[in-house]
Amino acid sequence: MDLIMGMNSGSSFDGIDVILAETEMAEDGFPKAPRFICGGSYEWPKEVADIVQDAFVNKVDMVGLNRLNYLCGAVFAEKAAQFMKENNIDSRNIKVLGLDTQTIYQEQPNHAAIAKMTKEEKDDWVGRWLSGNYPCGTQMGDTSVIANLVDIDTVTHFRPADHTSGGAAAPLMPYLDYILFRDKPGYTMTLNIGGIANLHVANADRRRMFGFDTGPGNIISNYMCKVLFGLEYDKDGAIAASGKVNDELMDYFMQHPFWDRPVPRSGWSQDYSEEYIKATIQKFSALPKEDLLATACAFTGEAVARSMKENVPEEIIRSTDKLYASGGGVKNPQIMKEIQKRVPGNIKVTTSAEIGIPPEYKEAIKFATIAYSTIHCVPGNIPAAGHASQYAILGKIAVAPRHIKGGPQL
Numbered sequence: 544m545d546l547i548m549g550m551n552s553g554s555s556f557d558g559i560d561v562i563l564a565e566t567e568m569a570e571d572g573f574p575k576a577p578r579f580i581c582g583g584s585y586e587w588p589k590e591v592a593d594i595v596q597d598a599f600v601n602k603v604d605m606v607g608l609n610r611l612n613y614l615c616g617a618v619f620a621e622k623a624a625q626f627m628k629e630n631n632i633d634s635r636n637i638k639v640l641g642l643d644t645q646t647i648y649q650e651q652p653n654h655a656a657i658a659k660m661t662k663e664e665k666d667d668w669v670g671r672w673l674s675g676n677y678p679c680g681t682q683m684g685d686t687s688v689i690a691n692l693v694d695i696d697t698v699t700h701f702r703p704a705d706h707t708s709g710g711a712a713a714p715l716m717p718y719l720d721y722i723l724f725r726d727k728p729g730y731t732m733t734l735n736i737g738g739i740a741n742l743h744v745a746n747a748d749r750r751r752m753f754g755f756d757t758g759p760g761n762i763i764s765n766y767m768c769k770v771l772f773g774l775e776y777d778k779d780g781a782i783a784a785s786g787k788v789n790d791e792l793m794d795y796f797m798q799h800p801f802w803d804r805p806v807p808r809s810g811w812s813q814d815y816s817e818e819y820i821k822a823t824i825q826k827f828s829a830l831p832k833e834d835l836l837a838t839a840c841a842f843t844g845e846a847v848a849r850s851m852k853e854n855v856p857e858e859i860i861r862s863t864d865k866l867y868a869s870g871g872g873v874k875n876p877q878i879m880k881e882i883q884k885r886v887p888g889n890i891k892v893t894t895s896a897e898i899g900i901p902p903e904y905k906e907a908i909k910f911a912t913i914a915y916s917t918i919h920c921v922p923g924n925i926p927a928a929g930h931a932s933q934y935a936i937l938g939k940i941a942v943a944p945r946h947i948k949g950g951p952q953l
Contacts, residue, residue: 547577548626548695549911550619550642552587554812555738555762555871556595557775559585559619561626562907563637566915573921576723577912581630582904585622591615595683598647599813608683615645616688623693635945640695641914641938642907643702644684649713651809652678654930657709671709678706678809690941698914701937705924710931713809714741717754717925718916719909721745723898732855732863733895734882735905736872738762739810740847743928744855754928755807755854758799758846759815761872763839766820771832780840780877786833788841795823796842797849806854807930843872844881851886860887869895869905913937 544565551560561584564577587595591614597603598611619642627634656676657665664670671677682700690697702712716735724731724745731745740760744753761776768777777783801814827835851860866886872878873894883892894902913923922934 545638545915546636547911547915548623548637548640549907549909549914550623550640551906551910552645553737553906554646555760555765556587556592556645556812557765557871559587559622560904560907561585561623562904562911563626563630563632564908564911566912568919573725574722574912574915574919577908579899579901579904579908582901582907583626583629584903585625588618591618595645595647598683600816612683612685613688615683616685617692619644619684620689620692623689623695627693634694637695639911639914639918640689640693640697641910641912641917642684642689642697642699643715643910644682644699646680646682646811649680649809649811650678651711651713651804652676652706652709652930654709654807655805677709678711680706680712686939686941690943694943694945696918696943696946697941698917698938699941700939701910701913701923704935704937705929705931708926708931708933708935710924710926710929710935711807711809712924712929713811714743714754714756714928715913715923716741716905716909717743717745717752717928718923719905719912721749721752721925722912723900730859730863732866732890734847734866734868734892736760736843736868736870736878737906738765738812739814740843740870740872742847742851742854744859749925750927752925752927753807753855754925755850756810757850758801758810759839759843760870761843761875761878762812762815763820763842764836764875764878766817767824767836767839770821770824771835777836777875777877780875780880782833783836783840783875783877786831786835786837789827789830789834789838792823792827792830792835792838793842793845795826796838797845807928808850837877840875840877841881843878844883844885847882848885861889863890866890866892867895867898868892869900869902871903873902
């Protein structure tokens with residue numbers, strides 16, 4: 544068995560998760576389901592976090608972005624090293640480290656326009672992006688900085704390979720779900736609740752899989768909690784549970800431009816930016832603060848239910864008995880309650896802990912698994928979910944300095 548490490552800093556930007564797991568290649572040419580060993584979560588250094596927050600809203604110039612890329616690489620390396628020290632892990636025993644680094648910008652593909660493009664238009668590689676039809680994104684954290692500081696072969700930046708063939712590359716979770724559930728008959732449905740939530744349907748036949756963002760996860764709830772109550776988050780969903788869902792505010796949320804995008808939709812943190820949430824609070828300032836938070840949680844549940852209905856065939860929904868949830872949002876019982884209340888009654892909302900995957904670390908486990916696949920030249924995208932035109936080996940690889948051969952050593 545090979546030891547693998549994964550890291551994640553998602554759209555909620557509330558910390559860096561690090562995990563150690565083990566896996567090996569199976570006879571079918573894919574990794575076996577990873578076995579989680581241990582994990583940890585770490586804070587971003589405030590001086591770097593402030594710059595990242597500015598980058599989210601386009602307040603960092605090109606010179607600053609260049610330095611931020613190296614800064615973020617150093618932060619990820621520092622937290623990986625701290626995790627290994629705390630858990631007595633020797634970097635020489637790690638087969639690969641996988642992380643997508645920190646997304647600061649993301650565009651989804653124009654699926655309808657791409658579908659109408661002729662072969663000649665698609666063969667104009669430069670025109671793919673000049674037209675604005677193909678997706679793009681920016682992640683901060685240089686691969687070589689990380690690999691050379693922690694002395695581990697490192698794979699990062701998984702999304703551009705899928706973008707190249709028109710895929711959304713968001714969410715990326717369907718690949719891990721395929722690895723976890725490919726031996727299970729029928730369909731398996733999972734949900735990840737980070738800052739943005741995404742839903743996935745796994746199947747042994749990758750051509751029958753689905754994956755899409757559903758809208759907000761805990762991003763609105765967390766920010767409202769910070770602004771209205773001076774708290775980082777609503778512990779145990781207690782404040783939201785004391786409020787009432789307001790229909791007018793719910794209607795307002797459901798008119799967000801996210802819903803104007805064709806399915807499968809992709810979203811990111813700036814869809815529900817500080818400006819949007821502040822404007823919402825101002826517009827509905829007459830409501831009790833608890834009602835604002837209660838409605839934010841209900842909106843997450845309604846968005847999941849609507850997105851499920853609009854993206855997944857009814858016969859698959861009817862045949863599904865469990866929805867395995869992961870991500871930080873599962874720690875908010877009010878969000879989980881609102882999802883359960885609004886999805887079809889035949890579906891029980893539970894967590895990935897039932898299948899041995901700690902909900903808070905599934906994203907980091909995903910990146911470790913994709914990285915392991917990458918170094919074995921196994922494609923880590925699911926074209927049926929992201930609508931890419933082909934399979935792709937995801938990520939950028941930097942080789943650890945311990946592999947240096949030839950020449951005198953300093």
